[in-house]
Amino acid sequence: MxxxxxxxxxxxxxxxxxxxxxxxxxxxxxxxxxxxxxxxxxxxxxxxxxxxxxxxxxxxxxxxxxxxxxxxxxxxxxxxxxxxxxxxxxxxxxxxxxxxxxxxxxxxxxxxxxxxxxxxxxxxxxxxxxxxxxxxxxxxxxxxxxxxxxATAYRAVVQVADVRAGQRVAVHGCGGVGLSAVMIAAARGAHVVAVDPSERSRARAVELGAAQTCSDADGVTEMDVSIDAFGAPTTMRASLGCLRPRGRHVQVGLLGADDTPPVPMGAVIARELQILGSHGxxxxxxxxxxxxxxxxxxxxxxxxxxxxxxxxxxxxxxxxxxxxxxxxxxxxxxxxxxxxx
Structure with a gap:
């Protein structure tokens, strides 16, 4: 073959x-x-x-x-x-x-x-x-x-994060997984904020249901759920940083060679953040x-x-x-x- x-x-x-x-x-x-x-x-x-x-x-x-x-x-x-x-x-x-x-x-x-x-x-x-x-x-x-x-995005949004109507959801990285997560979360009635440096990807996110977009996570706050769909230490930390107290971070994107990055555990404890993995x-x-x-x-x-x-x-x-x-x-x-x- x-x-x-x-x-x-x-x-x-x-x-x-x-x-x-x-x-x-x-x-x-x-x-x-x-x-x-x-x-x-x-x-x-x-x-x-x-x-x-x-x-x-x-x-x-x-x-x-x-x-x-x-x-x-x-x-x-x-x-x-x-x-x-x-x-x-x-x-x-x-x-x-x-x-x-x-x-x-x-x-x-x-x-x-x-x-x-x-x-x-x-x-x-x-x-x-x-x-x-x-x-x-x-x-x-x-x-x-x-x-x-x-399917990875579906499990992350529905089965792991349990996204519901009216919740605020940030998606960091709008490639295939991220755009899928935008579509699925929006279909559940969530207010979706899509974060990606690419103007083209942000425009696609709007077409698929995102209520807001931005090129970076500065100013993105009080999210109920935040998903790192890209996979990098910077997007992981940005995802944790935009959550409300007791918010849920879902790590979907692979981190590649840097798969043991520092995690702001003080904020995780003080704000009772949840860190969740999702794998297929x-x-x-x-x-x-x-x-x-x-x-x-x-x-x-x-x-x-x-x-x-x-x-x-x-x-x-x-x-x-x-x-x-x-x-x-x-x-x-x-x-x-x-x-x-």
Whole structure:
């Protein structure tokens, strides 16, 4: 199969012919239709997760069609249109038993623990736990964005922060995750303040429901909830700094190499701030999100700003560290000509 692959951290990413992945006994092989171009894959390529085995095929946001099924799979068949959370859970550990598959103790992640979806085919583990059927009304470009950025934002806003109508919500960083969070929080009736240095991203945030925008967090105060969707020590501290007493900070953006930044713990204690992490979303909680997509409450398709081909993916992946990368929404890589229903 054709795939984008790198053999050293920070090294060249190229399109090559490599072996098809073997099908796990408990998993499936998916012919990739679309896959998202995500900053998390850039972090992986940079070596911020040194446990990634090399050589590696990036890609963890995907949608496509099942083309092979392992002998231990009970609920899926060839031909199913599917997506999957970027955390593939084992279904058997203590976290999974609690329903917290997004923090599975034995999780696998395409593009990180094994070859990912910047390829014509990808192997997915524990299919009966992790696969999510893509409704006929949802195209594969949109479905690909659900596996990481949109679902991650949905869990952060709805399941972790418990955002409600009338609350004040700040979103720091308006790339794919941040714009998704803006849309989801606004759909819940929150007053959303979008913080991003890019004028283009701020304009998109307004289109998606933000009530206010600003280029930095100066003057942003008394927030009930604040979400760092970018992932940097500066945005993390700005998020904590804009909260009202007993406000909730949700860290979604990865911090990259600087993942142990100083935290103003004195203010956290004195103001009884809550610091919450949010990491993906379990497959069994997708139905509520899909129902809101089906009835038009949420429109993740509005976040897809452009589509590119697999041949363009290596250069675009390597450029994700540039300041303008991610401005305005989600870029989707169309891998195979099976887009649509």
């Amino acid at each position: 054709r795939a984008a692959i790198y053999r050293s951290f920070g090294g060249p990413v190229s399109i090559e012919e490599i072996d098809d992945p073997p099908c796990p006994p408990h998993g499936v092989i998916v012919a990739v239709g679309s896959t998202g171009l995500c900053r998390s894959d850039w972090h992986g390529w940079q070596g911020h997760d040194p446990d990634i085995p090399l050589p590696n095929v990036p890609g963890h946001e995907l949608a496509g069609t099942v083309v092979e099924v392992g002998p231990d799979v009970r609920n899926w068949a060839v031909g199913a249109r599917v997506t999957v959370p970027f955390v593939c859970a084992c279904g058997e550990c203590a976290a999974c038993a609690r329903g917290d598959q997004q923090v599975c103790e034995r999780q696998t992640q395409p593009g990180f623990t094994h070859h990912g979806s910047f390829a014509e085919r990808v192997a997915l583990d524990h299919a009966d736990v992790n696969l999510v059927a893509v409704p006929d009304a949802v195209d594969l470009d949109t479905a690909a964005s659900l596996g990481c950025r949109f 979303m379990a497959a069994h909680t997708y139905p509520a999100m899909l129902a809101e997509i089906a009835d038009g409450t949420l429109r993740p398709q509005d976040l897809v700003r452009e589509t590119i081909g697999l041949d363009e993916a290596p250069a675009r992946l390597m450029a994700l560290g540039e300041p303008s990368a991610g401005v305005g929404g989600v870029t989707v890589v169309r891998v195979a000509a099976i887009i649509g229903s």
